[in-house]
Amino acid sequence: MAKKDKGDDDFRPTGTLAILAIFIITLIAIWTTIYMILVGRGGTL
C-alpha cells in the first residue's frame, strides 16, 4: 500500500505552521490574561 505520489516528498506544510503560529499566539494571550487575573488577586496562604 501507500504508493508515493509525485510531489509527496516535497510537500512542506507551511500553511500548517502559519495556522499553528496564530493558534499559539492566541493561546499564550488568553492563558496569560487569566494568569494575570490570578496574580493580581494575590496570595491565599
Added chain:
Amino acid sequence: MKQYQVSAVEKKFIGSHLLVAILALAVGSLFGPLQAFEHAGWDLYQYLKPLIKSYYQGLTVHGVLNALVWTTFFIMGFLTFNVIFGLKRPLKNLTLNKVGFWMMVVGVVAAAIPILANQATVLFTFYPPLKANWAFYVGLTLVVVGSWVEGWGFFLTYKDWRKDNPNERMPFIAFGSLVTTLLWQICTLGVAVEILTMLLPWSLGLIEHVDPQLARTYFWFTGHPLVYFWLLPAYISWYAMLPKQAGNGKMFSDSLARLSFWLFLVLSTPIGIHHQYVDPGVPPTWKFLHSMFTFGVFFPSLMTAFTVIASLEHAGRKQGGSGVFAWIGKLKWNDPAVASQLLAGLLFFFGGIGGLANASYNVNLVLHNTAFIPGHFHLTVATAVTLSFIGISYWLVPYLTGRKLWQPKWAVIQAWIWFVGMIIFSNSMHVLGLLGAPRRVPLGLAPYVPAEWNSRLFQVGLGGAILFVSGAIYLIVMYKTATNKERVEEEVEVPIAEPMQDPANGPIWLDRWAPWIYGALALIVIMYGPILFDMIKNIALTSPGFRVW
C-alpha cells in the same frame, strides 16, 4: 478495487447504536436551550412543571443524555464499524456484542425512569451525598458494563486478526479504536468502584453512610479520561478519514498518529486530580503532580493538531490550493461531513486553550465551577466531539442504510449554524465565568446577579436559540435520510486517508501493546496508589444521603 463488505446484519447493528445515540441527542438537546433561555430571563421551565419539575431536573436530563448517552452509543457504534472495516473481518462473536449493546439500552432505560420521575436530580456528576434512586446507579452501571462487553468483543476479533496476520501493521482506524476501547476499560474502574462499593449499596439501604471526598476521587479517576474516550473517536476521523474527504489528502504521519494515541492511553488517567484542585481533602502535592502530567497530556493533542492540519493542507494543495492560507478554501466545504468536522476542529482550538487554563493548577482558582467550565466543554464535547460525530453520520448513515443523504445543502447549513450559535453561547459563558458567574445555576433567578452580566446572559440565550435551530435541522436531515426513498447507486465509499509513508516502515514498538499497557498501569499506581490508599485507610463513612430537590 472493491472495498471490504460489512455484512448487512453488522450494518444494522452499528445503525442501532446510532439510532439510540441520535434519539438521546434529540431529547437531551431539547433541554439545552431551556437552560440557555433561563439565563436570558426567559424561563420556560415554569410551563413544564407537570412534566419537568425544575431547571436542575432539565439540566440532569441534558447532561446525562448528551454527555453520556449520545456520546457512548455513537462511539460504540463507530468503533464497531472501525474494528470490522479496519480489520476486514466480521466481529468474532456478534452475539456477545449484542449482549453488550442491550445491556447499555436497558441501562439507559433504568436510569431514565428515576430521572424523569424527579428521583435522580443529581446532574451527570451525581456527587454524593445527593442520593438518587437506586435504579439510576444500576442504569449507569449497566451502560458501563455493557460498553465493556462490547469492547471485549473487539479484543476477541483483534486476537483472531493478529493470529492470521502476525506481521502486519494494524490498519489505523482499527488501531485507534482498540486503544480507545482499552483506555475506556481501564479508566471506568474508578466510577465502577464508586458505584459498586458506595453509591449502589447506599441507595439500596445496605449501608447508611458514604465518604463524599473519596467518591469524588473515584469519580474523577474516570471523569477526565472520559474526555479522551469522547475525543479519540473524533481524532480517528480527523486523522484517517477527514483528509481523504476534504480533497483526497494523505495522512501526514501515520507513526506520530499512533504515538499520540499511545500517549493518550498512558497519560489520560493519572491526571484526574486536576479536576479536584480546590477539593479540601486532597493534598496539594498530588494536585501539583497531576497538574504537571496534565501539561504532558496536552503534548499529544498538539501533535494531533500538526498532523491533522498538515494532512488537510496536503488535501488542499492537491485540489490546486496555493499560498499560506488559500488552500483552505479549496477543501470540500460543500461536503457536509467535511464542513462539520472542519468547523468542529476550528472551535476545538479554543476548547484546548480553555482546557489548558482550567488544568493549570492555581489558575483554576479563577475558573473553578464558574460558567467558564460549561463554556469550555461546549467547545470540546459539544462541538469538537458532537459536531464531528454529526459530520461522520452524514456519510456513515447513508453508508449503513444505502439511502441518500437528504439535502446535503441543509446539512452544510446545519453545521454553520451550530458553529455560529456555539461561538455566541460559549464566548458569553467564558466571559461570564471570568466575571465570577457560577455554573449550574439558573442565573435568571439568582439574587446576586449584577446588571453588568445581563448583556452576556442575553447572548447565552441567543446562542442557545441558534443551537436549537441547528439541532432541529440535524434531526430533520437524519429522519429524512433514514426514510429516504432515493437510494445510493453503489455502496458509499468509506473515506480512508492513505498514510504518506508506508506504515510498515514505522518502528516496531508502535505495534506492541504490552509496554504501553504496563506503562499506563504503572503510572496509575504511582499517581493514584498512595493517595487512594491513604483515603481508603482513613475512610470517613459519615455522610447520610440527602434528597434536597
Added chain:
Amino acid sequence: MSSQKLHVDSYERGWMIFSAILLVAFAVAVSVAAFGMGIQVPAPEQRVDPRTVATDPNSPWSNPGLREVAPGKYDAYILARAIPLWEYLPKELTVPAGSSVSFYVTSPDVQHGFMIQNTNANFMVIPGQVSKLTVKFDKPGTYNFICTEYCGSGHAIMYGAIIVTP
C-alpha cells in the same frame, strides 16, 4: 514489519520541540505563582463529622462567625448548608480594609461551593472536610460569596457577603 526508526518530518519535529518548551514555560509560571507568590490551592485542614459539626458545642461551626486572632487578622468559620434552607451562616461578615481573613468552611449536609467574587478564594465545600484559604481585603466594598456547586433546589439563592469598611 521492520524495526526502522520513527520518521519525523523536520517541520513537525520543530513543532514538537516548541510545544514541549511552551508547556514547560506554563508549568514554570504556575509554579512561580504557587511557591513564589503564595497563590495556593486548599490543603487538607481538618476532618469533622458532618452529622454533629453544626451542633456539637466544641465545634466552631456551632457558633459560626468571625474571630479576630491578631490585629487585622481574622478567622471566619462559615457553615454552608442546604437544610433547612440554602444559606451560609453567617450570611454577612464585616471587616476593615487591610484585613487578612482565613475562611474555614464546611457543610453538615451536601456538597457546596464557596467563591468570593473578585478574589482567589474559590473552593469546594465537602461534608466531612474543612476547606481553608486566606484572602487579604485591601479595597473597601461588598464582596459576595456564592455557592458554586449544585446543592439542591435552592442552590441559586445561596450566597452571602463580606463587607469591607474603609
